Amino acid sequence: MQINMSKSLSTALGVVLTYFLMVFTTSANASLHQTIKHQAELYVQQNAFIDNSADVNIQAAEVDTRIHIPPCTVPYQFESSDSSLRQSNVSVKVTCPNTNWYLFTSVEVEQTKPVVVTSETMSPGSLLTNKNLYIADIPINRLRGSTYSNTKSLVGARLKRRVRPGQIINNGMLCFVCKGDKVTIMAVASGLSLKVSGIAQQDGNLGDTIRVQNTASKKTVSATVSSTSEVSIQI
Secondary structure, three states, rough: HHHHHHHHHHHHHHHHHHHHHHHHHHHHHHHHHHHHHHHHHHHHHHHOOOOOOOOEEEEEEOOOOOOOOOOOOOEEEEEEEEEHHHEEEEEEEEOOOOOEEEEHHHHHEEEEEEEEEEOOEEOOOOOOOOOOEEEEEEEEEOOOOOEEOHHHHHOEEEEEOOOOOOOOOEHHHHEOOOOOOOOEEEEEEEOOEEEEEEEEEOOOOOOOOEEEEEEEOOOOOEEEEOOOOOEEEEE
16 A cells, blocks of 8 residues: 555656646746747847838747747847848848757838828818828838928818828828919018018929919019918018
């Protein structure tokens, strides 16, 4: 009876020991997988082609825990091609220099900028207001042309074409002064200024130079758009 009890105790201790060894090995292996994941993120952060003016989020894929990662006596090395480092999904090769072991993992690089987008469908000629505009974080690979980062700078401008909800506002789709608009021509000379009425002969955005006809003299001049109702000339 004593011998049987001793064998049962020995078997139980063996099962417990085996269980703890499995748990320890699994835990250590999982920790190594996480280490490689974080190091891949750091590698991409330091080497990817990143727009310094963008908000950046870098997230590596989880390394499959079923993959056996052998111990490496030197630091793991990470490499990727220049073309991949320019993409939003970077392929990274991880190697152990003193063995033949390697694996590939992917790292997502999300670069966004806050830009003004439309909140509703609008037709050509629609006036932009704080109610039909809002700020959204947009991936930089979707941005084309000159965009805007605040709604206040766009209030009063008008659309030149139809837009849908969530559409990014850029210079090509609007005019602060539109052809045929009545505007004030501000003429500045030697610290003095003179205001006269005029008619815009072209569409223009802030800072653009357009042709404007003086209502009184019928003379056409080149003037710089300074607001939705005013242009300026230097004389």
